[in-house]
Amino acid sequence: IAGITQAPTSQILAAGRRMTLRCTQDMRHNAMYWYRQDLGLGLRLIHYSNTAGTTGKGEVPDGYSVSRANTDDFPLTLASAVPSQTSVYFCASSEFPLGLAGDPDTQYFGPGTRLTVL
């Protein structure tokens, strides 16, 4: 079982270009998430999906879009990259949406994508 895979591992991108970061999980988890991590700012939620076919905006959604056509895949698209989107991007998943009434769930993170926008 691979868990969560992300691609590419790293990418250097020219400003203005379109880029899709891929995320695939093989655990049949309902919920998936995209975060960016910047020095001094911690992890910030970009978009999330509580179940296939639904998505929601996180703390920093501007400039990013997501889709959740099936359970396993949750791609993140930068329509027109800007230098401020230089960051490490983590995809994550959990069996159920975090915070749903009940016992806390476990969230698994992918290995990350390091993106540099010049």
Added chain:
Amino acid sequence: QKEVEQNSGPLSVPEGAIASLNCTYSDRVSQSFFWYRQYSGKSPELIMSIYSNGDKEDGRFTAQLNKASQYVSLLIRDSQPSDSATYLCAVAGGGTSYGKLTFGQGTILTVHP
């Protein structure tokens, strides 16, 4: 004010000591609370989660939650050099905000021999 605040670091403790990491949050309807460990250049990994007021112990780790004070902490007993990492506090929204996890900025812990 940031929604989730962690005590400023870095925190340095000697091997064998107790490391205490603290976190406060602003959203009173928050339901679930998490502590993640992140080694440099790696992705975060969950080490503790807590839902109810009080203490929850798992090996050398104890999470403490006080919803009235909006405070959650992590104690690491018998600290080891391998515990040196950044520790991230995270809070899951309650009510209609479930699914949204808000992280603190992290506390760097160094355990020196």
